[in-house]
Amino acid sequence: MSIEILKSSNTNNKSSITITGSKSESNRLLLLQAIYPQINIDNLSNSDDSVLMQKALTSKSSVVDIHHAGTAMRFLTAYFSIQQGREITLTGSSRMKERPIKILVDALKELGADISYLENEGFPPLKIKGKKLSKSKVTLKANVSSQYISALLLIASRLENGIELTLDGKITSVPYIKMTLSLLDKIGVNTQFKNNKIVVESQTSDIKPQVLIVESDWSSASYFYSIVALSEKGTEITLTSYKKDSLQGDSILAKIYKEFDVETKYHNNAITLTKSSIVNSQNSINLDLSNAPDIAQTISVTAFGLGLECNLTGLHTLKIKETDRLVALKTELEKLGANVNITDATLHLEASTDIKSDVSIATYNDHRMAMAFAPLGLKTTLKIESADVVSKSYPDFWKDLKSLGFKLK
The missing domain is CATH 3.65.10.10 (Enolpyruvate transferase domain)
Known part of the structure; x- marks a missing residue:
């Protein structure tokens, strides 16, 4: 048309x-809601990306196709890596298969994740075998897409020992990182962002039921x-x-x-x-x-x-x-x-x-x-x-x- x-x-x-x-806030909260079902969300984005994110998080299929949704690809790569006992093929559109994901996959592997490439090295589609991740220390270049960083932070509270993420160099897209940390703080997860180091503590207990309104x-x-x-x-x-x-x-x-x-x-x-x-x-x-x-x-x-x-x-x-x-x-x-x-x-x-x-x-x-x-x-x-x-x-x-x-x- x-x-x-x-x-x-x-x-x-x-x-x-x-x-x-906001699509950015909605997609972060949808992932947190999947981890903590006690969260209810008001004023959720009606965007295709958020609809796809919702569908993917509730899908029982072994193949999840997120089409053009780049945020969903990054966040779900992290999310499915901690779904113990579940094996997922995560794929997308032809353009999505040209968008790099190696930086995030390498970081998740450093934490112990089981992820492999099904076509081209460094690009979707991915085969992800969910498992318990017990390692906590990882380093990323500070100028990478904030979505890689946020993907790690969003699952961090469900890692056995949380996460200690070091960002090497000058950080870009700081507001998006702060958005992620602020949402974690709101639901009761302990975080710290000092100099170039971000710490998110493991959350062993459930969080209290709450309604979060998306701006x-x-x-x-x-x-x-x-x-x-x-x-x-x-x-x-x-x-x-x-x-x-x-x-x-x-x-x-x-x-x-x-x-x-x-x-x-x-x-x-x-x-x-x-x-x-x-x-x-x-x-x-x-x-x-x-x-x-x-x-x-x-x-x-x-x-x-x-x-x-x-x-x-x-x-x-x-x-x-x-x-x-x-x-x-x-x-x-x-x-x-x-x-x-x-x-x-x-x-x-x-x-x-x-x-x-x-x-x-x-x-x-x-x-x-x-x-x-x-x-x-x-x-x-x-x-x-x-x-x-x-x-x-x-x-x-x-x-x-x-x-x-x-x-x-």
Whole structure:
């Protein structure tokens, strides 16, 4: 399914959107709930990834297919490695079979896990034989995907001796690690994060019954920040449910989008985004996104739509996402008339005020490509290919865009 977005000079001046729970928080809590059934979850994400995670955790099959869900692949590799007496083949889409998992598998093997590769060394599918893991010390490079680290931390309390994880070098994606540890702390598991060492203690007894409420997804909020940034002065969009002391790294959006003259006000578990100026106060956007790489696509597109230069660093993990997001961004932005230079970890966008019309944007099986480019409908007419890919994280995206006044065909 492709969607054509007809140029619309502005959205409804004041709008309100309810966004479901964070995919990142939901998937962590679903895994913890599988380990500790005393946990109940409210405002769970309705994303494909979270639905797949739920199905996988309750599946009785010996083959678990998680399709494109990268978080699920990493978390379930760790989870099934401690399911004593159970043997699982964990597989995914053709793209998933190209996404490396060796770093996590090596760490789990260091702890005593029994995991082997069924096709290519270092990549899914995996054969996992669940067993009791009694070793506790493991070291990882500090700049690896935080999902590898979180996968280990989420099962750590069920290891015989817990885990002592040393991170070697400069740590990236710290907010996602802190999110995992905060959720463990909330359910009563003892953790420590000091310097480059993380300790999670073994939890021999059950935890007390509790209900945990998932905050709405800040990554999903990013597209509305972009819409407000590209809109007229005074445009307001209210989003629920959000809090100021968020666990999510992408909550840095509120600070970042001040540079695009978007103000954020917090009130009653909601945020209101307001465009505060017609003329952008910046000529150039310069950001290190090593702690929030998932919003790089949105920020790049916002900057392009406003005719600003944009320099982003800390993007090394984008090459192993649903697609190579840096290459995809360069390709699609250049179709629209941008000049973009990339390296393995950086993106440079030249300032340009000319945006081509009637361009067809490829999405590469990547939900964030579809949603990041959609706000440009305020500046030009464009087509989004395979638009239903948004269901991976935000199934109601197009419906919500229509409610704002976007003209979709």
